Amino acid sequence: MNVILAKSAGFCFGVKRAVDTVYERILEKEPLYTFGPIIHNEEVVRDLEKKGVVVVNDVDELAGKPQGTVIIRAHGVERGVCEKIQALGFSIVDATCPFVLKIHRLVERYSGEDCHIVIVGNASHPEVKGIKSWSNAEDTRVIGTREEAEKYDASHGKKVCIVSQTTFNYNKFQELVEIIKEKGYDIIVLNTICNATEERQTEARAIAEQVDAMIVIGGRNSSNTQKLFEICKNECKNTYYIQTVKDLDLAEVRSVDNVGITAGASTPNNIIEEVQKNVRNEL
Known part of the structure; x- marks a missing residue:
């Protein structure tokens, strides 16, 4: 055999960084929360919960809880979430993967330049939701399948900026980009798969x-x-x-x-x- x-x-760099951050903060002996599961691994999340870490999935869940530190998950959060958490009196430790944060900045920049934004990824994934929140909602589409790419229609005259969820299938990303390219748009392709x-x-x-x-x-x-x-x-x-x-x-x-x-x-x-x-x- x-x-x-x-x-x-x-573990990749971003995941290791996020997980290490939580375990290090446990030593501070303060109320500790993660906004969403710190990573998508049930075994790790279960072990952290045994050590007193509480997972919250919405800002409203923090109401009435002892003030402490909220660690932002590796996938990141939607725009404005950190400010809402701080307004409730909690401290923030941002463990968002740096590669995800880079996409936030890119989407914010090109949306600000009046581009259509296409995010290739899974629309229900927290990373994609976070990315989407940094652009103009009316000019942003999430595409994850060939069918969605074929149906995509953007108003001509505007550039189309394409980014990807960091963990998307590379070959599938290339395939969906080619379908959109064939539509004749002025396209900026940013391969943001890590x-x-x-x-x-x-x-x-x-x-x-x-x-x-x-x-x-x-x-x-x-x-x-x-x-x-x-x-x-x-x-x-x-x-x-x-x-x-x-x-x-x-x-x-x-x-x-x-x-x-x-x-x-x-x-x-x-x-x-x-x-x-x-x-x-x-x-």
């Missing part, structure tokens, strides 16, 4: 092409892990999406010769190591 572990598996995402997806695809079974580890709500699963599934039909080793059915991969393992950007190293160890020991 040959087991190939992706070198890029696990380098770590591109590297992770490229490596996962390469491993999936050469193995008999592929294991993708990550939280169920993790956008980047879902994209990894889709990419791997296209290359290897025996691809399995798990959150922890408890979800791994070894019987499904026991008969194969080569197994690949990758993990989303929100997956802690200890979970990856435990899965790898069990696969090697059992198979």
